[in-house]
Amino acid sequence: MDLPASVSEVEFYVPPYPFTSRDAEILGRMTSLRVLQTMSAGVEHLRPAVGENVVLCNGRGVHTASTAELAVALILAAQRGLPDFIRAQDREEWEPVRLESLADRTVLIVGYGDIGEAVERRLDGFEVDILRVARTAKPGVAGFDELRRLLPRADVVVLIVPITEQTRGMVDATFLSEMKDGALLVNVARGPVVVTDDLVAALSTGRIRAALDVTDPEPLPAGHPLWSTPGTLILPHVAGGSSSMWPRAYRLIGEQLSRFVAGESLVNVVTDDY
Secondary structure, three states, X not given: OOOOHHHHHOOEEOOOOOOOHHHHHHHHOOOOOOEEEOXXXXXXXXXXXXXXXXXXXXXXXXXXXXXXXXXHHHHHHHHOOHHHHHHXXXXXXXXXXXXXXXXXXXXXXXXXXXXXXXHHHXXXXXXXXXXXXXXXXXXXXEEHHHHHHHHHHOOEEEEOOOOOOOOOOOEOHHHHHXXXXXXXXXXXXXXXXXOHHHHHHHHHOOOOXXXXXXXXXXXXXXXXXXXXXXXXXXXXXXXXXXXXXXXXXXXXXHHHHHHHHHOOOOOOEOOOOO
């Protein structure tokens, strides 16, 4: 579709979800752009296309409920062996086994922000202990420098960090080796947070397990060893895209537009240290 010449007059733009290469081209023609409001929480895919005079705002809060729900669903599905039961049902085979519980386990939330808090709220009542780690330490939340000390205590490790220079590849062979035997890694962050080759090697030993909403590469191509690695549950990056997303997205965009028109400060502004 051809763009109208008036695209150069756009000052406030909300790109489609998900963002595509076509949208990067459109941004290049928005010479009057002042605010770019994305519906995604992560903005690593947008930063290269954003001019220095453009305020970039992310979709913090839009995907919180949806992502937190899926994180808990992945934990429960992996702990209670649901993928194996579904495969047995497809074969029409009755195969009762004794499985792990979530109760009495320790869950480490890595990236304890808005979504991390929502995960903890949803785990309330499951009789688990919660450990919290964030980039900046605060009461009840350890800093990243404490992560390796806490890691061996966790039965479940949930990754909810943004992709930054600090977090890219942070889950490597050393990180995985420090996880407790039998522990579960849950990634609802970004695929490149985990070094895929190291994860495949660790999973292949059977010592740890993984439940992944995101992978690297993505989409995960047919024939990739991660598909057939034991103890692995893989979803196609669907955590944020549930029915709960859109009411929250519309509410955020409406509030931001009202602030923009009134000349008020915007929320969810992405800073250099994001």
